[in-house]
Amino acid sequence: MIKVETERNIIESSSDTLPPYACNGTCKKTWWTEDLNNQDNTILHVLVCPACNGPLIKAIEGTHFKVIKKAKGNIVTDGSYTARYASTLKDGFELI
Numbered sequence: 721m722i723k724v725e726t727e728r729n730i731i732e733s734s735s736d737t738l739p740p741y742a743c744n745g746t747c748k749k750t751w752w753t754e755d756l757n758n759q760d761n762t763i764l765h766v767l768v769c770p771a772c773n774g775p776l777i778k779a780i781e782g783t784h785f786k787v788i789k790k791a792k793g794n795i796v797t798d799g800s801y802t803a804r805y806a807s808t809l810k811d812g813f814e815l816i
Contacts, residue, residue: 723789724750730788730808741767742784745774750785755805771807 723732724739727748733739739750749771756767756776767776779785 721789721791722787724785725788725810726750726785728810730810731785731805732807733805736790736792738781738787739779739785741776742779743769743772743774744777745769745772747772747774748784749807750779751776752805 721732721734722736722738723730726742729747729749731750733752735752735754737752739752741751741756743749743751747769749769751769755770757770768774769776781787
């Protein structure tokens, strides 16, 4: 499980790796390959953010996100539900 902070969000993933993609659109979320719903990852295809349809670019730690927690295990929400990906909007930002 990893928790990262972006400009607008706190994002948790059950992955134990750094996110390889960052949204360059309005939401500024980071994404892992397994979260992209089988988008074609070829050189001629532009990956699109599932949240805002902005273009995805290579995520760079310290530029697009910072790691705030890394631990073994999955994300557990509400004490019973296990999630693969969770995103919380930071204070001061509106849902787009």
